[in-house]
Amino acid sequence: MGLEDLPKKMKAVQVVEFDKPYQINEVDVPTKLQPTDLLVKVAVASNCHTDGMVQHGVFGSKLPQTASHEGAGTVVAVGGDEAANRGFKVGDRVMCGLPLHPCGKCHDCQGPENQTQYCMNLDPGHVGVHTDGCFAEYVKVDSRSTTALPDEVSFLSAAPLACAGRTIWRGMLQANLLPGEWLAIVGSGGGLGHLGIQFAKALGLKVIGVDARDEGLSLTKENGADIIIDARKGKEAAVKDVHAATDNMGADATLCISDAQSAAGLGCAVTKMHGLMVQIAQPDNVEIPFAELIFRDIRIHGSLICSADESKSMLQCIAEHGVTVKTNAFHGLEKIHDLVDMVHGGKIQGKAVIIVDEEQIEHEKKLGAKF
Numbered sequence: 001m002g003l004e005d006l007p008k009k010m011k012a013v014q015v016v017e018f019d020k021p022y023q024i025n026e027v028d029v030p031t032k033l034q035p036t037d038l039l040v041k042v043a044v045a046s047n048c049h050t051d052g053m054v055q056h057g058v059f060g061s062k063l064p065q066t067a068s069h070e071g072a073g074t075v076v077a078v079g080g081d082e083a084a085n086r087g088f089k090v091g092d093r094v095m096c097g098l099p100l101h102p103c104g105k106c107h108d109c110q111g112p113e114n115q116t117q118y119c120m121n122l123d124p125g126h127v128g129v130h131t132d133g134c135f136a137e138y139v140k141v142d143s144r145s146t147t148a149l150p151d152e153v154s155f156l157s158a159a160p161l162a163c164a165g166r167t168i169w170r171g172m173l174q175a176n177l178l179p180g181e182w183l184a185i186v187g188s189g190g191g192l193g194h195l196g197i198q199f200a201k202a203l204g205l206k207v208i209g210v211d212a213r214d215e216g217l218s219l220t221k222e223n224g225a226d227i228i229i230d231a232r233k234g235k236e237a238a239v240k241d242v243h244a245a246t247d248n249m250g251a252d253a254t255l256c257i258s259d260a261q262s263a264a265g266l267g268c269a270v271t272k273m274h275g276l277m278v279q280i281a282q283p284d285n286v287e288i289p290f291a292e293l294i295f296r297d298i299r300i301h302g303s304l305i306c307s308a309d310e311s312k313s314m315l316q317c318i319a320e321h322g323v324t325v326k327t328n329a330f331h332g333l334e335k336i337h338d339l340v341d342m343v344h345g346g347k348i349q350g351k352a353v354i355i356v357d358e359e360q361i362e363h364e365k366k367l368g369a370k371f
Contacts, residue, residue: 003031003039003077006138013135013336014064018057022067022135022336030132030140035080038088038143040096043360044159045134046070046327046353047343048191049259053282059129069127070351071096071134071141072149072158074360083143093364095158095315096134097145098126098166098305114173114307117145134159135333137356147311152319154369155360160191160325160351161314166306168196168257169314171278172203174303175253179204184242184251186267187258187281188225189216191351194326196255197223199314202321208242208251208270212260219326219349235262235269242270250275259283268292268300278303322371326350331358 012027033039045068054061075092078084088094102109103121124131127141149158177183185196188209193216200207201224209225211217212232220228227245229238242250250272256264259281265288267277274297279286292298306314317323326349330339339352355361 003033006031006076010137011333012066012132012137013068013333014066015055015061016064018055018063022340024333024336025064027066027132027136029138031077033077033079033140034101035082036101036143037079038075038083038094038141038146039077039079040071040073040094040139040141040146041076041360042071042134042137042139042356043073043155044071044353044355045136046160046162046164046351047339048160048163050129050163054129061130066132066136067128068133068135069098069129070159070162070164071127071139072155072162073139073357076138079143086143087148088143088146093149093155095147095149095162095311096127096139096141097143097147098128098163099145100124100127100131100140100142102142102144113309117305117307135336135354145308147308147315150315150319151367151369153315153371155364156327156329156353156355157318157325157371159353160327161195161318163305164191164351165195165314165325166311167280167304168192168255169199169317170306170310171255171257171280171303172196172199173310174278174301175255175276177203177205177252180206181252182206182208182246184208184210184254184267184270185225186210186231186254186256186263186270187216189213189219189349190257192257192280194219194223194350195323196257197225198321198323199317202317202323208245210238210266210270212258213346215347215349229270231266235266238266239269246272253278255280257281261287264288265292268296268298271298273297275299276301318371324371328352330354332356
């Protein structure tokens with residue numbers, strides 16, 4: 001099958017006006033590919049907190065904007081030799097990349113490899129943020145940031161892993177802990193958090209899960225956190241409980257994935273002196289009491305999504321250790337409004353996804369996809 005054999009039109013869920021509901025429109029299939037591009041037939045697409053930011057106009061996206069930067073599916077066209085030389089071919093199952101067309105010339109593009117995803121000269125930008133995304137039947141992605149799926153990893157898991165998984169995995173790598181050390185996760189019962197617990201356990205870490213919702217605390221327990229902290233009891237109580245479990249030291253490192261106003265400060269407070277707090281959540285302002293920085297020497301490190309090699313290592317970890325993604329699946333792009341209602345209802349556990357192509361889901365079962 002070539003590009004000429006593909007449909008000319010497809011359904012897509014789009015932002016057509018900021019702060020207004022999504023619309024389902026008929027749009028052109030993106031068949032104009034550059035040599036590094038892949039055209040992917042979407043199997044599953046996932047909702048992320050960032051999608052709400054796109055809807056609110058935070059990134060100044062050009063409208064109409066097809067939503068979702070978390071997608072997985074099957075390659076149906078390869079743009080040219082640059083993509084083919086990276087090992088991609090028609091029929092490959094992939095986790096879609098987010099950055100589309102990095103410049104290849106800036107300091108970050110030149111390496112080290114685990115900084116390449118920071119290119120500030122993307123043209124047109126990030127899939128689902130600045131250019132059309134995965135809530136569609138087809139999506140154009142860049143082979144330099146797209147990752148082939150092991151047979152063991154399902155589309156249903158791979159879609160939310162495209163951003164949520166990549167993000168929490170890189171935070172874990174930035175923490176740079178050894179087996180047996182303590183990792184705290186503030187926001188442990190959400191889409192990123194429940195993955196972070198499983199990744200940490202797979203790496204031999206001990207986990208302190210911190211959340212402020214009954215649903216989040218339940219999911220934290222379900223995924224195997226060693227210590228569970230209810231943030232609603234306040235900072236002092238949280239610090240006391242963490243110190244009781246860690247010989248009065250605190251967590252060796254902490255990942256903050258909650259955008260609550262007090263989350264970053266709490267993340268620092270439960271971290272041991274001279275320890276690292278990795279800020280992943282994106283509130284308008286990260287608020288940290290000066291005493292954590294000055295008197296306790298807490299180091300703050302921001303983190304984004306994975307690079308290409310880091311993404312491969314994440315999928316390898318999943319294939320080996322059986323990390324699973326908690327998903328709430330909706331069938332068909334027409335269910336987008338039901339998905340949004342669930343996400344905004346405040347009761348969701350894990351990630352909300354849309355199965356775009358049921359046929360691909362059935363096909364991968366024959367491959368033994370189980371995670």
